[in-house]
Amino acid sequence: MNAVAVETEELYKTYRTGGKEVRALRGVSLNVNYGEVVSLLGPNGAGKTTLVKILATLLIPDKGQARVGGYDVITQGHKVRKIIGYAGQDSERSAYFRLTARENLLFFARAFHGISKDEANERIIELAAAFGFENKLDSYFIALSGGEKQTFVIMRSLITKPKIVFMDEPSKSLDPVTASRVRKYIKEYAKKFNAALLVTTHNMLEAEEISNRVVMINKGKILFNGAPEEMKSFVVRSESIELLGNNVEEGIKIQIAHIPGVINTIEKDSGISLICKDAYEVLPSVLNVLKNNGKKLPVSIGRATLEEAFKVMVGDDTEK
Template identity: 30%
Template structure:
């Protein structure tokens, strides 16, 4: 019903592109009267690593769960491997890997038993190009759990357990892998190992990966494309490089003039300085030009989301770059 309501207001999504691994147009999600997702557009090519970055409550998990087929969207066009996830059959499911945040499930199983058990389900979906499942010993080696192959799952440390979660997610050699906040609760060493694993998957197997995180550094490290979500909207996207390059246009200039402090934010720092010095000359003292970096802008955004106080600064920053594109 909501679909009908919206389809009047919003232009109908274009036709899906079958060559894309992910093709999302104008995705919307509404709980009651609250819009959780406000028109997300997103596409992914084979082998791409995409990070959904945003503060808690931005809509990352909802987006991923819709793409996984675990949740129905209110409106919009969603194609995952060319199929609407709401109608995805078991063959479709076999090509998707979902890395869940485990807690205490299968605690009594031994690591090797669990992986070979789950692998069995994928055997009928092997193709000439892709051997399924991933042989357990190779998989254990790939995720660094060989030494713990016979350990009970409940005995694993947090980091080892997360690696097992990844192993379960990739045992069927998925073409597309979803990771929802994969490094929450990991210590720095485990986090680093996890990052290496993600790189290996993307590089060696050309697995398309969609991951969510609220850690900018992690997104920068892992992703080809970062999509920044806030309030259910995409406020910025681009490669880590593009994002930071775009942001360097915004600078904060501080100086004192006749003992009085001034602060000015501008996109054209050089032009502003030229005018400033021409006008006031030697009276300008303690001049300081500071370029806002990606982290500043992102932190401003997180701060707004978490305090609920919207100064609009964060969104202004992102919007400026959008215009600059």
């Protein structure tokens, strides 16, 4: 069998609403192999959900190609839908409110995937045990809490034992114990069934724990695609100096940006972040510039955020 489960080539997607254009994907090429968990990281609005929805055949790209299990997502959508598992970001509206969780799962497995009742029941029990959901199976969907609905959606995505699974922020609104169960299950599932999983998350530690590979996306473009260790070693090495206040004159900003050791400056609503390898080394020079210009601002040292670190690594490819 082909080792590649998911392949996208130069995917583009632009949303057009109310005379406005949002270029959600700007040429995304990505592969996921069987037996591999790939985490898709990126800030809000990066394009993660858009990509996952295209792969799950819920959205059509403007340009580019995507194949899932060898099937084209545009021309063979019905075949793709048969072989994938999908856990979407919006769990609230994803089942029949007047059926119980078990009835919903049975209905989904039998009506859409033609699985026998016995097999479906067995699988429901197995999944419920794995996620600690046993005593919620006979609750009406409408009566489940947000996290329970989310757990249900994850169970549903796995009930047919799909070889290719897309999960959009599976750990969102899960308590730490359930989130940890889900992570464990995802990892084991990929191994046991030689399945390919593409999982979006905002949690770098989660990505590190479950993934063979992490992909960082921002403004519709891939910034990084590699091993979690590689990402981590980079991010851990990046520190930031935060200058609070948004009334810093251009001249001072320029002087600060040119201090040796300052790799990048990122302007925010609250002030300026200076990204550097060693904040302690750089800090005295920053304070000197401020002092020489008669400026007193709250200053603190922190860890660069994931996005900041990646912007530095690959250059800030912001769309102007």
